[in-house]
Amino acid sequence: MKDFFKLKTISEVLARLGRFAALEPESVPLSQAHGRILAEDLVAAEDLPQFHRTVVDGFAVQAQDTFGASPGTPALLQVVGEIGMGEAAAQPLRLGETVRIATGGMLPPGADAVVMIEYTQELDSHSLEVFRTVAPLENVLQQGEDVRAGVPLFPAGVRLRPQDIGLLAALGVTQLKVYRRPRVAIISTGDEIVPFESPLRPGQMRDSNAYALAAQVESAGGEPCRRGIVPDQLNAWQEQLAAALPESDLILLSGGSSVGTRDWSIAAIQSFPESQILVHGVAVSPGKPTILAVIGNKPLLGLPGHPASAMIIMEVIGRPLLARLGGLKSVEASWGQTITARLSRNLASSLGREDFVRVRLRSAADLPWADPILGKSGLISTLVKADGWVQIPLHTEGLEKGEIVEVHLFRP
């Protein structure tokens, strides 16, 4: 057991996540692909647009017919028809001719520019005066200008945003491969923990971590399943793990990783034949008693029972782990957005330990201030008051007031 207690650094823990592969891809219709992680490299199968389109209401012309045109010396063109919306021109446009066209309409062959209606005057139904020179391709969206057939669109491993969905719709991609969402079992432990709907007796606490963790799993793109509270008995642990494993891609143990006397989680994990404890103890505050294990090929993350510890470890290790399973390319992407801020007070830390300090952002003239929210790791309210977290690196004794820090934002 002893070497389990050699504390690992966060980067050592993250390196161990590499053994877990992305879940299998599934095919979804485009209408369900928003927010999902792409599981194939997509290449444009066609040009967008597939024809020269006008971006204004006006008249399609051969640009050379307008060269030198001005309000004083208008060009005179013969109106030979009108392009209906969604229709192709019946015949090519010749020199001296023009056709009426509305925004989004397809230019006829031969036309290479469009004069806005504001710069024209119709003398009669066949004659048009043009008061302005247009250059070739002026007011025209060229075939392939948005996307050219054959160009790479998105690599596998990116999360699809609304505009990405729009582009794929424009290219007629009706169905695509995305990674399956990880199903995450959340198992709570502790004889003092009761279901949160129950009345409390003295000494009891409600199972709040399971709810916070479930929301974090949702926020990271997973599907949480709260599996209730396991009594502090080895056989209860073994039964619950055996039941959860076939239905889950990741198991979260809440409160099952302290060195307390009633800690059965290590024994329960090791009672499974193909199990391995990868990490037991992380050089981090809060969150030191974290466990990372594998049973068969399924990862298990044992989170500390203190609410702030559990949620911080879920952000710092749980999100990257869900990202691995979910197929997201980068750990940075799983951590989400950072804001550059200025620390508003000194923060002490210990050499050889990484600290994750909750901070609130406060606007200032240039960079916002990051106000540390200090408090015991048993407090939930420190997280509620905070906008994000700041990492104090392993080999420093702290950060000084005024230092520039990157704040990792908590997400809804």
Place this chain on the structure above:
Amino acid sequence: MKDFFKLKTISEVLARLGRFAALEPESVPLSQAHGRILAEDLVAAEDLPQFHRTVVDGFAVQAQDTFGASPGTPALLQVVGEIGMGEAAAQPLRLGETVRIATGGMLPPGADAVVMIEYTQELDSHSLEVFRTVAPLENVLQQGEDVRAGVPLFPAGVRLRPQDIGLLAALGVTQLKVYRRPRVAIISTGDEIVPFESPLRPGQMRDSNAYALAAQVESAGGEPCRRGIVPDQLNAWQEQLAAALPESDLILLSGGSSVGTRDWSIAAIQSFPESQILVHGVAVSPGKPTILAVIGNKPLLGLPGHPASAMIIMEVIGRPLLARLGGLKSVEASWGQTITARLSRNLASSLGREDFVRVRLRSAADLPWADPILGKSGLISTLVKADGWVQIPLHTEGLEKGEIVEVHLFRP
């Protein structure tokens, strides 16, 4: 009609959103409240925790019994029992006594501190040596230290994050009031637009905006309903609006707001008895031909047909409008996070027009660079390449290379 065409500024448009009220609240169980917008002010009904708890494994003591204790001069205490997890102590702790206690356990009456097990040695089952002084309340989470009964928790109008859900679970809040999610009808128009699954004939375009807008609605917490493509005929418009209104809280018209000849949207809106055009035309690029209207008490947003224009207007006006309906307190919150960056090139604009420029972020030593992604508003790819948008204010002629800008990030 004429005064409709007096262009409004973005802030004038946003001011007009004040007439739309939040939708009615609905009661949801806590397990469904994550990401929802709170519709009531929540106050703590009880203390959290409800009793003094230990945050370490060890022995509960009266702190004064340990004063002066050290490895050379240990304090000797009588072990009178053990506190079971989730149980209240049977009897108060007297001077000279101690009880064994595990992390999360309830201190017995009379105890005011906990000695960590590492600083003790049991001589026999009744005698304990303590090698360290503990101060009163050391290693103790006090009753009410996390939250005190009666304190405000969250005001109505905030979006509930995972840690907020955790706090509410800890306090036993099983059911709460949130605002109903806005149901958003998305109606596409244009005789050149075809369903995105259809094969394209020359001159036709796929209905990509409906898909991008639906994803934006989801991202803003609404429930999108794509209602297909309406032909450019007044009665078709009227029928579709009449069908959509009773089933929707907001109607988005995609492509129905140009001044083109086949624009029936204004006429269709005005054919409803209790309708009013609030805005027709916004002093903005892209997105000038935007319409804001009300039919009965339902808002209608007419978006330009160009993909970049439609998506930018949905970000800049649509999100705040959904925020109003959804009960979110601030427009800033609806726009989401900003990143401070440095503009990498000059950007021209016109006085009296706000520009929303798509930018890509590129890391640099201090502030990231914001690289403008220029291109016609008919291009979707400019949005796909961008990480967010920068606003060029109304009364400037542009921004200069090196200027500090706030980048509003596009969200997944």
